Each structure stands twice: as structure tokens, then as C-alpha cells.
Amino acid sequence: MDFEYSKRSKELQQRLSLFMEQHIFPVEQEVYAFHANPDNRWKKWPGLENLKEKAREAGLWNLFLPKDYGSLSAGLTNLEYAPLAALMGRVIWASEVFNCSAPDTGNMEVLAKYGDDAQQQKWLLPLMNGEIRSAFLMTEPEVASSDATNIETSIRLEGDSYVINGRKWWSSGGMDPNCKIAIVMGKTDFDAPRHQQQSMILVPMDTPGVNIIRPLSVFGFYDSPEGHAEIVLDNVRVPKGNLLLGEGRGFEIAQGRLGPGRIHHCMRLTGMAQRALEMMALRVSERVAFGRKFKDFSSIRQEIALSQCEVEQARLLTLSAADKMDKKGNKEAKELIAMIKIIAPKMALQVIDRAIQIHGGKGVGPDTPLAHYFAAARMLRLADGPDEVHLYQLGKMIIAKHSSKTDENE
Incomplete structure (x- = not known):
């Protein structure tokens, strides 16, 4: 491979480095101090939206999506994006300023690649606009989730709805006050072949039965404000159209x-x-x-x-x-x-x-x-x-x- 970055990647690296120096590093300690206060743990730092707007104006927005998605995506390759992600990684919370933070990046890629038109209009566009945030619910406390086929959350079809029951934890993004949608992995058919039992479904966070039990810290760090949540799904009912791609495709x-x-x-x-x-x-x-x-x-x-x-x-x-x-x-x-x-x-x-x-x-x-x-x-x-x-x-x-x-x- 040629390790020389493209002209576009180099230009974006320069702009991103300048943005970090001018707008991110000067407030780094202020942001950490804000979230260290327990009263602010699940609140957004007041200056965040202003930084996000500056990033959009600078053309430093949605840099991660490897293929073009209209005017909202930079359309970079993975190789072009790599040094940009490294620059953002220098400050743990910086990626959100550029709408490039996990788990939103992965969820946006899923919706862009596997979502239908209705799912993309309702959830992908607001995510790409930075209007909402999202969570990803796969890991479970009762099974070795390193083997995803072990998960036990059930997704059962009842008429025109799916009913979801299970317990998830380390649900990244689940504590964010702007988290509006979760992608949940569960099983639609426990008797199917091992890798065809799982499905993924979109669950709005305000759906009855979505119960956040507690935030989980990592060595005392809560990764505020997005955090990692333990969540119980208790007879959560969502429309049939919320299933991604199809049953058994999870x-x-x-x-x-x-x-x-x-x-x-x-x-x-x-x-x-x-x-x-x-x-x-x-x-x-x-x-x-x-x-x-x-x-x-x-x-x-x-x-x-x-x-x-x-x-x-x-x-x-x-x-x-x-x-x-x-x-x-x-x-x-x-x-x-x-x-x-x-x-x-x-x-x-x-x-x-x-x-x-x-x-x-x-x-x-x-x-x-x-x-x-x-x-x-x-x-x-x-x-x-x-x-x-x-x-x-x-x-x-x-x-x-x-x-x-x-x-x-x-």
C-alpha cells in the first residue's frame, strides 16, 4: 500500500489540528471538571453545541462514513479518515464535536447500510445532523457475550409488533440525555441455526418498558454524559417495521x-x-x-x-x-x-x-x-x-x- 495520505486527507488533517488547538484543548479541563461534578454527570457541557456548530461550519462533520451519503457525509475512505480519528482521539470527548463518536458512528453505518427508507428518514438523518444520539444494546450480564450467539434477549412477533424482553449492560450511549434511539440485538428464533437466531431492532428510548437500571463506571470513570447503562427491556413493544433487514440477519x-x-x-x-x-x-x-x-x-x-x-x-x-x-x-x-x-x-x-x-x-x-x-x-x-x-x-x-x-x- 501507499502510506502517503491523499491531498484531501492532508488538508482535513491541517484543518482539524487547527480546530483542536483553537477550540478543544483550551476547554479540555473545563469539560472534565464539569462532568466530574455529580450534579452535571448526565448533562451536556453548555459549550458543546456551539463547538459542534463551529465544526459543521469548518466542514469537519460526519468524517467517518466511508461512502457518500448526500451532503451530510464527507465521503472519506477508511484510510483517509484514520489520521483524523487519531487527532480526535487525543481528547476523549472530542469526537462528539465532529459527530464522529461511538456508538453513533456504528449505528449510523448500520442504518446507512441496512436501514430502509423510513428508518433512515426517521433516525439516520437526525443522527447525521447531530440532533439526537443513540445507544447500542448487545452485551448481557448473564451470558458470555464475547460469543454473540449466547445472548438471551427475546424479540417475539405479536401481530404487527415485536415484543422484546431481556437485560442488557455496557449499553454504550444509553445514559446520554439526547439518546433517543437504541439498536437492540436479540433472538427472534431460538431454534434456528446458531447464526440465524439473532435479529436487530430499533427501539426508541422512550418506549414503555425500557428501564435504565444504573450507569456503569470504568475504573471510576463514567464517560459522562453518554455513559454505559444497564437496561432492562420489560415487554417492550415496537412496530414490526422497526426490524432491521429481516429476521435472522442480526x-x-x-x-x-x-x-x-x-x-x-x-x-x-x-x-x-x-x-x-x-x-x-x-x-x-x-x-x-x-x-x-x-x-x-x-x-x-x-x-x-x-x-x-x-x-x-x-x-x-x-x-x-x-x-x-x-x-x-x-x-x-x-x-x-x-x-x-x-x-x-x-x-x-x-x-x-x-x-x-x-x-x-x-x-x-x-x-x-x-x-x-x-x-x-x-x-x-x-x-x-x-x-x-x-x-x-x-x-x-x-x-x-x-x-x-x-x-x-x-
Whole structure:
């Protein structure tokens, strides 16, 4: 592949970097402090809508959607979007300013790819306009949800409606005050073949029987205001037309959704890790211990050198996966997607941990984003499939590929 970014991607990188410097970094601590107040946890920071409007005016809106969707989408390829996601990832909450935050990005891709005209008009357009937010409900507390075929939520057809019953948790976006719609994965036929039991359905959050039980924190961070919710679906009744694609197509939709979602997470992780590295380099240039600046200690230099190597390795692997997704499709890129989903969170954790260590007490406190970075990166070793699942599937694919070559030669 050609690692040279397109002219359009370079121009957007410049504009996005300038926007971050002018509008995001100056208010970063203000936003974190606002949401650290329990009274504001599930409220929007008052300046958010103004920033979103500025982003739209700057042409930095809906950058993630890999194919054009009218005037609302930038129509970038995954490779063009990758460095932009990394720039946004430097501040955990920044992606929403550009309407590029999870789980909305994945939900918008699902609606764009699998939704019918009515579903797109009612839910996709408001999401792409940034008027509402959304949630994704798949994981369940009672089963090993790393195997999506285990889920037990039922979606039962009754006349012209589907009735949904189940318990979900880690429902990303579920706490957001602007969350109006959820995509729910459940089973329409428990007796069908294993990968044809699941379906996905659109559930408005104000539907009777949608009960938010509690927000879930990650190492004490609530990821306000979108959060992660535990939700009980108690005889939730929605119109038959809310089903996506058709009965038994849920697993197919999930695979289509998670490929881009995984790569987006990895893009943002490289941005987090790169900023942690830059913070490390600045810290060691300023601090003195035992009569010498930190930067003059050989061990410190080695830590920073290793960190840059690891960030660059993950960045290039991410770009390789993005390029193959663009040229061959998500299915053909599944090995590279699995590789980067395994590598990127671990890389980020290593680099962020070194940055925390070098910052000392400041690194674990509220005065830098490092502790929140660490929590986010650790969670992403579980989100969109834990490491073990990706390692298992990747190993299976590699063995099958090379053993088939051996068989051909015999």
C-alpha cells in the first residue's frame, strides 16, 4: 500500500489540528471538571453545541462514513479518515464535536447500510445532523457475550409488533440525555441455526418498558454524559417495521457493524498513545531528580524510544487494515482488523502506563488525561470482542490458510 495520505486527507488533517488547538484543548479541563461534578454527570457541557456548530461550519462533520451519503457525509475512505480519528482521539470527548463518536458512528453505518427508507428518514438523518444520539444494546450480564450467539434477549412477533424482553449492560450511549434511539440485538428464533437466531431492532428510548437500571463506571470513570447503562427491556413493544433487514440477519449486521467500529477504536487509541508520548517527552525535559533532568537518564530515553516504536507500529498496522478495508472490503480485511484490535489497546496501555510513571503523582490524578486514557484503553481490550476471541479467530484463520497450502503440495 501507499502510506502517503491523499491531498484531501492532508488538508482535513491541517484543518482539524487547527480546530483542536483553537477550540478543544483550551476547554479540555473545563469539560472534565464539569462532568466530574455529580450534579452535571448526565448533562451536556453548555459549550458543546456551539463547538459542534463551529465544526459543521469548518466542514469537519460526519468524517467517518466511508461512502457518500448526500451532503451530510464527507465521503472519506477508511484510510483517509484514520489520521483524523487519531487527532480526535487525543481528547476523549472530542469526537462528539465532529459527530464522529461511538456508538453513533456504528449505528449510523448500520442504518446507512441496512436501514430502509423510513428508518433512515426517521433516525439516520437526525443522527447525521447531530440532533439526537443513540445507544447500542448487545452485551448481557448473564451470558458470555464475547460469543454473540449466547445472548438471551427475546424479540417475539405479536401481530404487527415485536415484543422484546431481556437485560442488557455496557449499553454504550444509553445514559446520554439526547439518546433517543437504541439498536437492540436479540433472538427472534431460538431454534434456528446458531447464526440465524439473532435479529436487530430499533427501539426508541422512550418506549414503555425500557428501564435504565444504573450507569456503569470504568475504573471510576463514567464517560459522562453518554455513559454505559444497564437496561432492562420489560415487554417492550415496537412496530414490526422497526426490524432491521429481516429476521435472522442480526449476526450478519453485527459483523458488518463491528469491523469499522473496531478500526475506529484503534485509530483513536493511536492518538491517545501519541499524545501520552508527547506529554512524556515534555515532562522529562522539565523535571529534575538527583541533580539531573529526567531526559538525561538512559532508562528514560529508552522508555520514550520504545514508546515511539510501538505507536508507529500500531499506526502503520491500522493504516494497513484501513487500506485493505477500502480496497477489498471488511471481510477480506478481517485478519488485519483482528491484528490491530489485539495490538492497539495493549500498545496504548504500555505507552500510557509509562507516561503515568514518569508523571508520578500527577499522572494518576485529575490534572492530566492519562488516568482516563488508561481506563479507556483497558476497556477496549474487552469492547467489540475481547483479546481472546480475536486471538482465537486469527489463529484459526492463519492455521487454515497455511495448512491448506500444505495440503495442496501433498
